[in-house]
Amino acid sequence: MEYDDMLDRAMEETPEIDGTSERFEVPDPDVRQEGNATVYENFQSTCSRLGREDDHVMKFLQNDLGTSGHIDESGRARLTGEFDADRIAASIDDYVDEFVLCSECGLPDTQLEREQGALLLRCEACGARSATSE
Ligand SMILES: [Zn+2]
Secondary structure, eight states: HHHHHHHHHHHHHHHOOOOTTOOOOOOOOOOEEEEEEEETTTTTHHHHHOOOOOHHHHHHHHHHTOOOOOEESSOOEEEEEOOHHHHHHHHHHHHHHHHHHHHTTTTTTTEEETTEEEEEEEEEOOOOOOEOOO
């Protein structure tokens, strides 16, 4: 796997990574109310930062907030109901803890993999694989 080789090389060139020293930076949600919907303006760039599919993050947000929603044609998330930026940020934090950060080393260099119907988080940095709740 070429991609893995590249990552291995990148890791070797990176001196002394301490998994606990640096908190993974997630963009603050930029949200506004529109009628009875909450529009999450920087949803798409946040998903890119997380390296995760928009649809997967959206599904998590809907479950976590207990509401319905969709991604509009501009890539914004539209959620039914009123949610402030702090509430959205808390949900994204939960998503990151579960689906982005490695539970072993705490680094965000992970991939989601489906194996026999279960969604696993595989860490490129330390090789750990952990089950997610999905
Ligand atoms: Zn790890």
